[in-house]
Amino acid sequence: MQLIALAFDAPHAIDAYLNAVSGAIRDRSDAYDEGEAIWSVVTFLVSLAVTFGLYQTGFIRGLRDRVEARLPRWAAVFPFVLVYTLVFGLITLPLDIWLSHFREVAYGNSTQTFGAWFGEYLIEFGLNLVATAIFVGLLYLVIRALKRTWWIWGAGLSAVLIAVMLLILPVFIAPLLNTYTPMEEGPLRTDILNLATAAGVPADDVYVYDRSRQTNTISANVSGILGTTRVSLGDTLLADATPAEVRAVMAHEIGHYVLNHIYEMLFAFTVLIAIGFAFANGTFAWAARTFGGKWGIGDIGDIAGMPLLFALISTFFFFATPVVNTIIRSNETEADAYGLALAREPDGFAAVSMKLGAYRKIDPGPVERFVFHDHPTGRDRVTMSMNFKAAELAAGATDLDPSQAPLVPEVERYVAEREAKRTGGGK
Numbered sequence: 001m002q003l004i005a006l007a008f009d010a011p012h013a014i015d016a017y018l019n020a021v022s023g024a025i026r027d028r029s030d031a032y033d034e035g036e037a038i039w040s041v042v043t044f045l046v047s048l049a050v051t052f053g054l055y056q057t058g059f060i061r062g063l064r065d066r067v068e069a070r071l072p073r074w075a076a077v078f079p080f081v082l083v084y085t086l087v088f089g090l091i092t093l094p095l096d097i098w099l100s101h102f103r104e105v106a107y108g109n110s111t112q113t114f115g116a117w118f119g120e121y122l123i124e125f126g127l128n129l130v131a132t133a134i135f136v137g138l139l140y141l142v143i144r145a146l147k148r149t150w151w152i153w154g155a156g157l158s159a160v161l162i163a164v165m166l167l168i169l170p171v172f173i174a175p176l177l178n179t180y181t182p183m184e185e186g187p188l189r190t191d192i193l194n195l196a197t198a199a200g201v202p203a204d205d206v207y208v209y210d211r212s213r214q215t216n217t218i219s220a221n222v223s224g225i226l227g228t229t230r231v232s233l234g235d236t237l238l239a240d241a242t243p244a245e246v247r248a249v250m251a252h253e254i255g256h257y258v259l260n261h262i263y264e265m266l267f268a269f270t271v272l273i274a275i276g277f278a279f280a281n282g283t284f285a286w287a288a289r290t291f292g293g294k295w296g297i298g299d300i301g302d303i304a305g306m307p308l309l310f311a312l313i314s315t316f317f318f319f320a321t322p323v324v325n326t327i328i329r330s331n332e333t334e335a336d337a338y339g340l341a342l343a344r345e346p347d348g349f350a351a352v353s354m355k356l357g358a359y360r361k362i363d364p365g366p367v368e369r370f371v372f373h374d375h376p377t378g379r380d381r382v383t384m385s386m387n388f389k390a391a392e393l394a395a396g397a398t399d400l401d402p403s404q405a406p407l408v409p410e411v412e413r414y415v416a417e418r419e420a421k422r423t424g425g426g427k
């Protein structure tokens with residue numbers, strides 16, 4: 001028997017995948033992603049402008065005076081935060097509605113009516129309000145007790161809160177918005193559990209949640225810690241991806257879990273938050289001196305300074321966007337490599353990455369990618385997949401087929417179907 005490997009042409013396969021999403025659909029996906037970047041800048045500027053306006057009109061100062069006249073200082077923080085967050089939320093509501101609902105509908109991502117979307121928006125707003133009130137209440141206890149070093153302790157407090165959120169979010173909050181049902185017995189479920197077992201993930205069940213209630217975008221996750229570990233797939237993934245693609249996606253998600261990305265991110269973001277708090281601490285005195293007279297802001301422990309303090313923190317994070325995105329993106333790249341090695345489905349992963357390209361810019365420029373993209377691009381993923389395949393074949397792998405054509409027809413089928421749903425008036 002002759003052992004001449006059939007030539008696998010990786011560059012050719014990469015081009016074939018990248019060209020699978022083209023024309024008007026590629027333009028729309030580019031426009032969607034570019035819009036996301038532009039709107040993130042607009043949203044930031046609007047939040048600064050609203051904060052400025054609420055100070056200039058005397059609203060913040062008046063609110064502080066009223067709550068502190070009726071309640072002890074530590075307790076006054078809570079009504080202050082509740083009223084301020086509600087007023088701020090009402091002013092920015094039209095922008096939120098446009099961005100989170102109508103824009104998603106226009107691009108064919110959302111599957112919800114306005115009413116259904118707004119109901120969930122209110123639930124999330126309510127949960128956020130409670131979490132914010134608890135966080136700010138505790139933060140101001142820390143700030144008032146430790147005026148010089150609060151930013152270190154405040155970052156520690158944030159880390160604890162984020163950890164609690166990560167712990168309770170998948171177990172208690174996610175089921176409020178979606179229904180999780182055990183995945184039907186079958187070969188695909190067995191494949192997923194085998195991947196999990198091979199990777200040492202302590203999960204013995206797979207759940208499917210009704211993601212299609214909100215969106216037609218594809219997603220899955222492996223979440224939880226300490227006995228709450230669960231493997232979950234959006235029903236959109238099952239509906240829109242072939243079994244090979246599902247295995248590729250689940251292996252990527254298992255990669256996040258096995259590589260402890262959640263703890264790595266918790267650590268990285270705690271450090272960033274500490275730097276952000278230090279920045280806000282340093283600039284607060286200057287800002288309060290410059291504007292504080294008219295705005296009625298006292299020292300850093302004054303709750304009337306909270307909107308200013310948070311504006312400074314969000315300014316820091318706005319400029320740290322590329323840093324945050326690079327931290328996330330490097331984890332995503334690691335999970336991609338892990339997933340390819342675990343599932344050994346390079347064509348499945350390339351195909352599903354191009355399906356994501358129906359609503360994510362496939363091939364942005366290097367600066368745009370660095371600043372705004374928190375995931376590897378379609379080009380990155382297709383390239384990594386095909387290079388993996390080429391390297392494995394060169395090393396003598398027998399489970400990969402060098403003559404298998406790129407799964408372009410499958411990508412084109414998905415893209416055409418999605419486009420028909422978007423334009424056909426059908427949901």
Ligand SMILES: [Zn+2]
Pocket residue numbers: 252253256332335
């Ligand atoms: Zn990921």
